[in-house]
Amino acid sequence: MTTITSGDANPALEPLRAKSGWIIALGAVYVIAGLIALGSVAMTTVATVFVVGVMMLIAGVAEVFNAFQIKSWGMFLLWLLLGALYIVAGVATFENPLLAAAFLTLLLGISLIASGIMRIVLAFCMKEGMPWIGVCLSGAITLLLGLVILAHWPVSSIYILGLFLGIDLVFAGAGWIAVGLGLRERA
Secondary structure (H helix, E strand, C coil): CCCCCCCCCCCHHHHHHHHHHHHHHHHHHHHHHHHHHHHCHHHHHHHHHHHHHHHHHCCCCCCHHHHHHCCCCCHHHHHHHHHHHHHHHHHHHHHHHHHHHHHHHHHHHHHHHHHHHHHHHHHCCCCCCCCCCHHHHHHHHHHHHHHHHHCCCCHHHHHHHHHHHHHHHHHHHHHHHHHHHHHHCCH
16 A cells, blocks of 8 residues: 655546645535534524435335336335335425424434444454544444433424534535645645
8 A cells, every 4th residue: 555645646646636726615615505504503404304305205206106117016015105105204394394303303313322322332342452442432422412412302403403514514625625735735
């Protein structure tokens, strides 16, 4: 495995180096979008729920369409039912986005708790000499985050999804900016 230093000419990176300005611009757009999202986390939560609703509707229509491609009667009903459930769930997100946000936040909190517990268990099962402390710390933070979300649920559902999206956009943008600047340095 080779490492790239500023003196190395890696032909695979040349197309990316030529576009480093665009990569930095993409990162800036992400950061700006993230800051806007953080400026109005409640509105961002509602927008997130609407996007989830649209995806559920698309998936539901695809499932129903797929049901008519199935030749066996039992499988047809199963696919049709699955598609109908997706469509109903998608419509429900449009009818009551705050209820949908509450449900998604509840699932998020439970998932974070389960993930945190599993990481902590994994950390204590790691063999000597492995970086178990980092895994354990990561699990503890994830577990605490899930507990905080559930402790404030359902009120937290108004802002959690928007907050997480905003934070994710800011960090993703910072990452893209770092990649673009790194490519410029190695040009």
